[in-house]
Amino acid sequence: xxxxxxxxxxxxxxxxxxxxxxxxxxxxxxxxxxxxxxxxxxxxxxxxxxxxxxxxxxxxxxxxxxxxxxxxxxxxxxxxxxxxxxxxxxxxxxxxxxxxxxxxxxxxxxxxxxxxxxxxxxxxxxxxxxxxxxxxxxxxxxxxxxxxxxxxxxxxxxxxxxxxxxxxxxxxxxxxxxxxxxxxxxxxxxxxxxxxxxxxxxxxxxxxxxxxxxxxxxxxxxxxxxxxxxxxxxxxxxxxxxxxxxxxxxxxxxxxxxxxxxxxxxxxxxxxxxxxxxxxxxxxxxxxxxxxxxxxxxxxxxxxxxxxx
Amino acid sequence: xxxxxxxxxxxxxxxxxxxxxxxxxxxxxxxxxxxxxxxxxxxxxxxxxxxxxxxxxxxxxxxxxxxxxxxxxxxxxxxxxxxxxxxxxxxxxxxxxxxxxxxxxxxxxxxxxxxxxxxxxxxxxxxxxxxxxxxxxxxxxxxxxxxxxxxxxxxxxxxxxxxxxxxxxxxxxxxxxxxxxxxxxxxxxxxxxxxxxxxxxxxxxxxxxxxxxxxxxxxxxxxxxxxxxxxxxxxxxxxxxxxxxxxxxxxxxxxxxxxxxxxxxxxxxxxxxxxxxxxxxxx
Numbered sequence: 241x242x243x244x245x246x247x248x249x250x251x252x253x254x255x256x257x258x259x260x261x262x263x264x265x266x267x268x269x270x271x272x273x274x275x276x277x278x279x280x281x282x283x284x285x286x287x288x289x290x291x292x293x294x295x296x297x298x299x300x301x302x303x304x305x306x307x308x309x310x311x312x313x314x315x316x317x318x319x320x321x322x323x324x325x326x327x328x329x330x331x332x333x334x335x336x337x338x339x340x341x342x343x344x345x346x347x348x349x350x351x352x353x354x355x356x357x358x359x360x361x362x363x364x365x366x367x368x369x370x371x372x373x374x375x376x377x378x379x380x381x382x383x384x385x386x387x388x389x390x391x392x393x394x395x396x397x398x399x400x401x402x403x404x405x406x407x408x409x410x411x412x413x414x415x416x417x418x419x420x421x422x423x424x425x426x427x428x429x430x431x432x433x434x435x436x437x438x439x440x441x442x443x444x445x446x447x448x449x450x451x452x453x454x455x456x457x458x459x460x461x462x463x464x465x466x467x468x469x470x471x472x473x474x475x476x477x478x479x480x481x482x483x484x485x486x487x488x489x490x491x492x493x494x495x496x497x498x499x500x501x502x503x504x505x506x507x508x509x510x511x512x513x514x515x516x517x518x519x520x521x522x523x524x525x526x527x528x529x530x531x532x533x534x535x536x537x538x539x540x541x542x543x544x545x546x547x548x549x
Numbered sequence: 550x551x552x553x554x555x556x557x558x559x560x561x562x563x564x565x566x567x568x569x570x571x572x573x574x575x576x577x578x579x580x581x582x583x584x585x586x587x588x589x590x591x592x593x594x595x596x597x598x599x600x601x602x603x604x605x606x607x608x609x610x611x612x613x614x615x616x617x618x619x620x621x622x623x624x625x626x627x628x629x630x631x632x633x634x635x636x637x638x639x640x641x642x643x644x645x646x647x648x649x650x651x652x653x654x655x656x657x658x659x660x661x662x663x664x665x666x667x668x669x670x671x672x673x674x675x676x677x678x679x680x681x682x683x684x685x686x687x688x689x690x691x692x693x694x695x696x697x698x699x700x701x702x703x704x705x706x707x708x709x710x711x712x713x714x715x716x717x718x719x720x721x722x723x724x725x726x727x728x729x730x731x732x733x734x735x736x737x738x739x740x741x742x743x744x745x746x747x748x749x750x751x752x753x754x755x756x757x758x759x760x761x762x763x764x765x766x767x768x769x770x771x772x773x774x775x776x777x778x779x780x781x782x783x784x785x786x787x788x789x790x791x792x793x794x795x796x797x798x799x800x801x802x803x804x805x806x807x808x809x810x811x812x813x814x815x816x817x818x819x820x821x822x823x824x825x826x827x828x829x830x831x832x
Contacts, residue, residue, distance in 0.1 A: 264735055265654050268646035269662070272706055275643055279703035280669045286680035295683075340572070347568040358569060360816045361577040367815040368580070368808030369764040369782040375804050376579035379586065379797055385594065387582065387601050394600075423576060428826075435823045473827050484673035487766045491786050505675035505767075512679045513771055522679045529676065536668050543664050 290522035297516035309519045313511075318499045322507040323527065325414065329503060330483045333421040337478055338471070340422070341429035348430065349437045366427035374491035377420050381406035381492070410500035413493050417501060420492065421482050428481075429474040436470030437463070469542060476535050484528055504528055580808065586801035587612055594797055612798030621776055622803055625784040628694055629807075632780060633762045635698040640705045640758045641751070647706075648713025649739060653722070663714050670707040674767040677703070685772050692775040700768050705758045712757065712825040716750030717743070753821045760815050763807070781807045 291309055295302035313319050348359065365373055380387055383405045392398035406416045440463065448458050486505035489495060495502035495510060502510070504527050512521015585601075586594065588608040599605045616622050651663045681700060690696035724746075725738040733741060744751075762780075769783035776788050785803045789796065815822075 261735060265650040268650035272643040272647035272666070272710055275702060275706055276666065276669050279700060280672055280677065280707075283677045283680040283684065284672060286684070287676060290680060297682075343568060344572050347565055347572075350565070352565075356816075358573060360812065361573050361580075363816055363819060364580050364808070364812050365576050367760065367812040367819075368804075369766070369811070371764075371766045371782045371786045372804035372808055373579060375786055375800060376583050379795075379801060380579060380582060382797075385597065385601070385797075390597070390601055423579075426572075427576060431819060431823050432826060435820070435827055470827060477826060480671055480673070484675045486675050490766075490770075505673075508675065508679065509767075509771075513682060518679055518683065525676045525679060528673065532671055532673070532676075536671055539668065539671075540664065543660075 287522045287526065290519050291526050293519050295518045297513075297518060302519075305519075309523045313520050313523050318502055318507060319524065321499060322495075322502040322504050322524070325501060326483060326503040326505075328414070329418055329421060330479055332418050333425060333482045334475055334478050336418075336422045337425040337429050338475060340426045341433050341474060342471075344426065344430045345433040345437055348434055362430065363427045365424050370424055370485075371487050371491055373424065374420060374488050377416070377423075378407075378492055381416055383408060407493050408497055410497060413497065413501045417488055417492060420488050421485070424488075425478045425482060429478055432470060432474040432477070433467065436467045439470075440466050469545070472538065472542065476538055479535055480532065483531055580805065583801040583805040583808075586797055587805060589798065591798060609798075612796070613802050615796065616799040616802050620789065620799065620803075621779070621784065622781075624777055625779050625781045626807070628778065629763055629780040629782075632694055632697045632701065633759045636701045636705060636762050637755050637758045639698070639702045640709050641754065643702065643706050644709040644713055644754065645751070647710045649717050649743070651710065651714040652717035659714075663711060666707050667711040668707075670704060670711070674704070674765070678767050678771045681768065682771050690772070692773050692778050694773075694778055696772040697762075697765075697768060697780070700772075701762055701765060704765075705761050708761075708825065709754045709758060712754055712821075713747075713750060715825060716747055716753075720746060750821075753818050756814055756818050757822060760811055763811055 290302075292304060292306060293302040294305045294309070344362070348355070348362075379385075386404075386406060388406070389398060389403050393400065393402070398404075404412055407413050444462055444466075445458055448462055453461070484505055485503070486509055489501060489503050489506040490509070493501045495506050504524055508521045508525035511524055512518050515521070585604075588610070589604060590606045590609045590611070593599070593604070593606045596605065647666070651659045651666075653659070654662075685691055685696045685700070688696075688699075690699065720743055724742055725735070728738040728742045729735065764782060765780075766782050766786075769780050770787060773779060773783065776784065779788060781803075785800060785807070789800050789803065
């Protein structure tokens with residue numbers, strides 16, 4: 241009824257203004273779109289061009305060299321290490337984060353005293369600047385004063401002469417990085433899944449309970465299927481934030497020991513910015529793009545579904 | 550029967566508490582550890598034989614004194630605040646009209662453009678920082694905070710436009726239509742009718758932008774090498790870690806002071822951000 245009146249007034253009172261509004265919308269959108277095109281689109285194209293050139297930090301001119309830069313970077317063994325590490329860190333992190341976030345969201349979906357404070361503490365890793373949180377971990381993993389090692393020895397989990405150097409051994413260093421990534425992603429995944437949990441109407445659970453469905457049956461046949469889209473959103477954001485991350489590796493290991501913990505983003509940084517090989521750095525960073533495109537496509541599908549329903 | 554039910558409930562509560570204790574310990578421990586480290590004497594920190602969870606010597610303010618008197622930490626805080634304010638202003642100027650237009654455009658264009666803008670938020674700094682390093686150089690903005698003011702809106706504008714589009718969609722069109730029948734123009738209705746009731750949305754965008762600026766690291770470390778122009782998230786890990794001597798007490802204080810206020814404010818708005826993050830997958 242209300243929309244019908246609105247439509248009528250638009251027709252009868254302001255036939256001209258309706259036409260003008262199209263221009264008003266364009267005018268209101270133009271600055272934002274222009275900014276995005278200039279500061280996201282243009283640098284992205286430039287990045288594509290760099291990867292096909294021989295540009296360095298100091299060079300005044302650059303020459304088109306085709307795929308030579310790509311050929312050069314994939315000859316480097318560290319590139320393959322970085323690619324593998326990036327995938328391993330991303331996938332392992334998502335598995336742990338998803339499991340933890342589901343358990344934690346379930347625990348937070350009930351009411352209890354002091355809930356806001358618990359939620360504040362749980363959100364800290366996501367909200368605090370990650371570069372600063374990572375320094376906290378740098379101190380926790382310290383080779384001499386690691387509190388993990390001290391506690392391990394005090395609890396007799398570690399023998400008196402066991403003193404793991406967390407960031408000094410390749411496998412341990414990878415594990416340490418994954419722990420920090422999980423630590424950072426869990427809070428975000430938790431609040432996203434929690435939003436999904438609270439959106440499931442209680443009557444569905446009540447009806448199922450009346451029909452004799454127990455806790456596990458309800459969990460498996462109601463909660464999880466209904467949570468699937470929102471869980472997917474949590475995974476997508478988790479993938480983006482871990483896959484493209486430079487900070488954790490930069491602060492904890494700088495890719496060391498001996499480049500065994502490099503990831504694509506850090507390898508792009510050390511090649512392009514610190515090494516001055518902008519072309520090589522751009523080429524390395526472009527390997528992030530296929531996964532991002534895949535994520536974007538899934539987001540599009542999700543958004544379309546949300547529109548239809 | 551009743552005892553069994555009671556036992557089950559007690560077990561459930563204990564399990565619930567156990568889960569929460571585990572996660573709070575895992576997630577908040579680094580911050581608790583920052584707090585302990587900030588106030589411990591250096592001798593205490595370096596004594597491996599004593600229990601590190603206790604103050605084996607009286608707490609000290611020495612590390613904070615060093616942080617504020619002997620480092621440029623205070624300058625970094627000021628820099629972060631200044632860049633934050635400038636980026637918030639630019640973001641509002643660009644995202645508010647865009648978000649409103651996307652919410653009110655008729656036809657499929659609004660939604661499509663909205664999603665397209667949201668997707669640009671997914672292009673990470675780690676793809677763009679290499680071309681940007683040269684662009685910033687060509688503009689002569691290296692080591693200048695203006696480089697950050699220029700580039701940060703590239704990730705705040707897309708997400709904030711998306712958030713604002715959601716807020717404006719939630720405001721009924723009838724309100725503006727009524728105001729326009731009363732003689733206000735579309736723009737007038739937006740300024741006088743819509744804006745006052747969307748202040749909560751604007752505040753959310755301001756907080757969100759500010760936290761993004763505080764968290765940003767990649768561009769900062771790429772564009773800036775002069776210690777006096779660092780922001781907090783770049784200055785602490787690059788400048789305070791340099792060299793062989795780590796001033797753990799001061800560093801942990803630096804991390805804590807910069808993290809907790811942001812976390813407190815963010816916490817108030819987190820549900821609104823999540824609504825933006827979920828892309829309409831939850832209604």
